[in-house]
Amino acid sequence: MLSVKENEPVVFTDEMLGKFAEIVARYPEGRQKSALLPILHEVQAQYGWLSVPAMDSVAAYLELEPIEVYEVATFYTMFFLKPQGKFVLEVCRTGPCCLVGAERIMKHIETRLGVKEGEVTPDGLFSWRGVECLAACGYGPVLQIGPEYTFYENLTAESIDKLIEDLKDKAAAGSR
């Protein structure tokens, strides 16, 4: 993942541009706006969030007004409009998962990470938030971690502790 600061200009790599072109080709001529959501996902996967310059570059690429990108990015909850932790733990908070203990799991994550919902840990590694039903209600409590949106099911306090340790190891291995 590349990092990008708030006002830093964003220039897409050739690899990303190649992917964008592949996406645009899925729609009829003149309907390139349909590529907006898939491209925003690609951009977020690359930078971890959507900065204004990143959205402006997407607008330029798709020949849209910047506002057309902002209004979409602000509507859909998957898009982050400010920097997040390297790993964002998104825990389902909806009814069926609550029947099997999702509220306890969220409390545990809050205590374990020591930050409130939406905040980033001082080491920059983690943030967490409650999200709505992830279509995995039979395997609850569940959480997902982007950009691959890997699922972790039937969560317990122990499995959360292990997951957090594993992610720390993964981050340490990556920065070595």
Next chain:
Amino acid sequence: MARKLLLTHIDVPGIQTFEVYRQKGGYRAVEKALKTLTPDDVVEEVKKSGLRGRGGAGFPTGMKWSFLAKPEGVPRYLVCNADESEPGTFKDRFLMTHIPHALIEGMIVSSYALGANTSYIYVRGEMMPQIRILERAIAEAKNAGFLGKNILGSGYDLELYVQPGGGAYICGEETALLESLEGKRGNPRIKPPFPAVSGLYNCPTVVNNVESIAATVPIINDGGEEYAKIGIERSTGTKLISAGGNINKPGVYEIELGLPVEEFIYSDEYCGGIAGGKRLKAVVAGGSSVPILPANLILKTLKGDSRLMTYESLADGGFQSGTMLGSGGFIVFDEDQCIVRNTWNFTRFYHHESCGQCSPCREGTGWMEKVLHKIEHGHGAFSDIDLLVDVSKKIEGNTICPLGDAAAWPVASAIRHFRDEFEWHVTHGQEAQTRNYGLAHYADPLEPVA
């Protein structure tokens, strides 16, 4: 053992791959349709099958297809609704994960029937792993000549693409989905025009649920009449039910429509009974939007008949004493669950997911959430319960799309059937913070009403 049509080969190792799926008879429906049937023949078989939309509304699929406008020289589209965001529902994810080619095969057969040459599968964005699975399946099918130009030498062309959503429940509503697929905010459109006349890019469009599309495969293989032999009345065929909550065996089950609800909950073949040996308090039978029923009403209708897993039986008694099959998201509550808390949770969901276009929905869901929060946290008054009913009535039927109804029904039904539990939260505000109301009388047999 009940008959299975969609999940027959679910346990076969490697069934995710084209090769194994094909060995197990996969893509025969495409061969049969493209080589021996006209598009209208396919529509006719689907009509005969009695298949009803599996996305929640239960509209007959064949009839929907026959409404598709066919102006000369205008492309037509099939869009698969794989947004699956209705709380309690996780069957489409299951199908796409474990047997993706069933959807791809269904998409080819259905696109052929509708005369679509480009089709999209709109998958909720959180299902990135499933998106990758489908993309791989599409590549495999294309490689084998089942997609692309001149499929099986029939002269029929089809390209299939997967589109990710962005995490918005409203995009499951078909016109919001089309807006989203056009790269816009997911605001539902005012109907008419219906998508069948003006849908994606203003062209005639059919939107169908994943399971509806996958069901066309056995319908074409065995014929619509065979399919219609399964089930009862106007509930034909099999249905995927995703069962969750306080049961021993949560998961996705393919049932023959007509199975008694009691058997579904207690038999080891399905949910395996209530977890921890507890007693059943309530069920939301078809996804969070449908009315919640107490144990006594979900097992038996007010007439005293066994309640069955069919569109008709679950709806028996209307909203006074019945509910809906909906999306097949079956949520089971044990005796220790708090109905007030769950209602507040669901309402927070609808408030969060309202697109904000219509004031009754945008404001009303917020009001209901606040009032329910107050009652749940021990600060409610009796008048708040009536206020909730009043607000829910003012939302219902007064919005562009049915999200408003979907938000109103859970509140109205919870108060209709569990009013004393709400009242107890008012009179015992402090106590309600430390214990739940329990099972109370909700499982007591009711006097049959003729």
